[in-house]
Amino acid sequence: MTTTTTAPAYSPSTPAAGGTERTAASRVNRAGWLFSTPFLVTYVLFLIGPVIIGLVISLFNTTTVTPGLGGWVGVSNYKEVLTSADFWASMWHSVLFTLLTTPLLVVLPLIFAILCARIVRHRWFFRLVFFAPYVVPSSAVCLIFAFMYTPETGLITKAFNLVGLTAPNFLGSVGGAWFGVTLLTLWWTFGLNFILYTAGIQDISEEVYEASAIDGASPWQQITRITVPLLRPTIGLVLILQILASLKVFDQIYILLAGGPGNKTRPVIEYIYDTGFTSYRGGYAAAATMVYLVVLIVISAVWVLSRRDNADTATTNA
Amino acid sequence: MTATLTPAARTSAEPQLKDDSGTGTKVFNRLAATCMVLFGLIWLVPFVFAVITSLRPDNEITANPSGWWSNNWNLHAYSSALQDNPIGWWYLNSFIIATLSVVFTVVVCSMIGFALAQLNFRGRGVVVAAVLIGLMVPTQAMVLPQFIEFRFLHLLGTYWALILPAIAAPIAVFVYQAFMKGLPPALIEAARLDGASWWTIYRRVCMPLCRPATSAVAILTFVMSWNAFLWPLLVLTQTKSQTIPVGLSGLIGGSANQYAEVMASAVLGILPLLAVFLIFQRQIVQGVAQTGIK
Numbered sequence: 001m002t003t004t005t006t007a008p009a010y011s012p013s014t015p016a017a018g019g020t021e022r023t024a025a026s027r028v029n030r031a032g033w034l035f036s037t038p039f040l041v042t043y044v045l046f047l048i049g050p051v052i053i054g055l056v057i058s059l060f061n062t063t064t065v066t067p068g069l070g071g072w073v074g075v076s077n078y079k080e081v082l083t084s085a086d087f088w089a090s091m092w093h094s095v096l097f098t099l100l101t102t103p104l105l106v107v108l109p110l111i112f113a114i115l116c117a118r119i120v121r122h123r124w125f126f127r128l129v130f131f132a133p134y135v136v137p138s139s140a141v142c143l144i145f146a147f148m149y150t151p152e153t154g155l156i157t158k159a160f161n162l163v164g165l166t167a168p169n170f171l172g173s174v175g176g177a178w179f180g181v182t183l184l185t186l187w188w189t190f191g192l193n194f195i196l197y198t199a200g201i202q203d204i205s206e207e208v209y210e211a212s213a214i215d216g217a218s219p220w221q222q223i224t225r226i227t228v229p230l231l232r233p234t235i236g237l238v239l240i241l242q243i244l245a246s247l248k249v250f251d252q253i254y255i256l257l258a259g260g261p262g263n264k265t266r267p268v269i270e271y272i273y274d275t276g277f278t279s280y281r282g283g284y285a286a287a288a289t290m291v292y293l294v295v296l297i298v299i300s301a302v303w304v305l306s307r308r309d310n311a312d313t314a315t316t317n318a
Numbered sequence: 319m320t321a322t323l324t325p326a327a328r329t330s331a332e333p334q335l336k337d338d339s340g341t342g343t344k345v346f347n348r349l350a351a352t353c354m355v356l357f358g359l360i361w362l363v364p365f366v367f368a369v370i371t372s373l374r375p376d377n378e379i380t381a382n383p384s385g386w387w388s389n390n391w392n393l394h395a396y397s398s399a400l401q402d403n404p405i406g407w408w409y410l411n412s413f414i415i416a417t418l419s420v421v422f423t424v425v426v427c428s429m430i431g432f433a434l435a436q437l438n439f440r441g442r443g444v445v446v447a448a449v450l451i452g453l454m455v456p457t458q459a460m461v462l463p464q465f466i467e468f469r470f471l472h473l474l475g476t477y478w479a480l481i482l483p484a485i486a487a488p489i490a491v492f493v494y495q496a497f498m499k500g501l502p503p504a505l506i507e508a509a510r511l512d513g514a515s516w517w518t519i520y521r522r523v524c525m526p527l528c529r530p531a532t533s534a535v536a537i538l539t540f541v542m543s544w545n546a547f548l549w550p551l552l553v554l555t556q557t558k559s560q561t562i563p564v565g566l567s568g569l570i571g572g573s574a575n576q577y578a579e580v581m582a583s584a585v586l587g588i589l590p591l592l593a594v595f596l597i598f599q600r601q602i603v604q605g606v607a608q609t610g611i612k
Contacts, residue, residue, distance in 0.1 A: 137591070
């Protein structure tokens with residue numbers, strides 16, 4: 001090994017003057033690609049691969065029961081998807097779920113993270129309690145909530161009666177089903193956003209609060225004038241993450257309601273699942289997947305761009 | 319926001335809001351604490367209720383499904399849950415799949431993370447862009463083309479069908495890349511001067527220093543793999559080859575008189591991950607904050 005090249009990794013485009021430097025540079029190139037290869041192979045095969053396969057089979061009448069592509073049908077799958085009332089209904093259900101859950105899951109964790117920051121001791125307890133449901137499998141959550149949603153006798157139904165309200169039929173009526181799924185999702189995923197906010201609050205310097213306290217700021221003023229404005233990047237991030245997560249809803253609605261009553265809560269992913277694996281129309285379901293993918297990617301692009309802005313400020317000295 | 323990815327543990331440096339700044343603040347903080355405790359307790363209700371129900375005899379539950387007390391606590395529901403369903407198999411499947419997913423993800427993603435952080439190779443920019451694009455692909459939404467692909471590869475029904483798609487995790491790459499960039503350059507230079515190969519530097523210098531990143535990636539991958547639902551539902555069709563979430567979902571809407579057994583199964587499904595979470599609480603919370611905020 002030569003001693004003339006110091007830190008080839010950090011010098012951008014080493015001028016290839018000496019022979020030793022040239023071999024060092026090519027060695028770095030080789031090492032870089034060798035280290036990247038295992039990832040790139042799995043990336044191309046199992047991350048990008050399905051997107052390309054989806055694009056291809058959406059142009060054929062592929063089925064999910066027999067092997068092979070089937071016959072070429074051009075864009076007729078897309079035409080059918082885009083004119084299908086069932087597809088748009090399921091798209092609307094995913095959007096409705098997003099509209100129901102996003103405001104709750106962006107605002108409530110923020111309030112509780114702010115309140116939690118004002119507690120001096122045992123803060124770990126709340127992090128634990130709120131985040132624990134997030135590590136529970138969706139089906140276990142659904143088993144417990146289905147039991148609590150039992151009409152007449154379930155715990156949540158009883159709780160409604162206790163405060164003088166009549167509980168909706170959580171599993172049998174459309175309105176009740178949305179209410180039930182929203183409540184379940186709130187309990188299940190609240191902790192993730194809570195932790196993200198808590199981390200954001202931790203990054204706010206304590207001195208800002210101390211200075212404001214000396215100036216006689218009330219707690220309410222501290223929250224509205226300092227915490228919330230300084231948390232704006234975190235709030236934006238939680239918002240976009242929540243929209244993406246909510247648009248991908250499947251588990252809760254499928255397990256708890258099977259998209260019912262009468263497909264009135266069926267989200268897009270379940271529509272794709274039904275057409276692809278119950279009606280076996282792979283090509284058609286792939287076309288639906290692609291339409292849905294475009295929606296998600298447009299929103300993800302916003303997320304990635306915002307992430308990159310943050311990353312740039314974090315690691316500019318690369 | 320910028321400091322979240324540094325190796326130092328941040329939880330110890332929480333802003334300690336002191337309650338010595340006037341009675342108004344004190345009252346407000348007291349109120350906040352009360353509010354938090356109240357909601358904390360409400361959040362525990364589903365857990366506690368499931369455990370209590372699982373310990374009550376069926377006839378008591380039928381008489382009063384929302385009761386909180388029993389005159390005859392027993393573990394009967396657990397033994398029948400274990401007897402009626404191959405929960406042991408489900409555990410085993412989930413465990414093998416999650417563990418292998420973690421091992422492969424950590425190795426593969428740390429290697430490319432090392433390359434992107436420490437090696438200024440030609441084409442590095444292209445690789446970074448590729449990983450960024452990967453971040454936008456919603457894997458859960460791609461199950462149908464994925465299914466066609468794995469049928470073509472004849473891997474349906476195998477563990478590999480669940481492990482392979484989990485390996486290329488762009489977010490894990492960025493966690494490792496950011497962490498490895500934070501390592502002192504002098505350390506790596508010194509190793510270079512000693513004649514160490516890049517592989518040795520990765521293996522003996524960087525990876526040992528990246529433990530916090532590894533634990534964050536490992537735990538989050540484990541949880542994600544363990545809780546995955548739709549893809550395993552499609553791929554593992556034999557009852558015995560199912561994972562915990564898929565197996566449990568089959569119990570919903572089952573016999574109405576076996577609530578204790580259903581709740582016992584749910585509790586059994588919750589326990590392993592809850593144990594993991596309680597043990598690694600700090601790493602999980604930190605890891606989530608790091609990967610989400612960056």
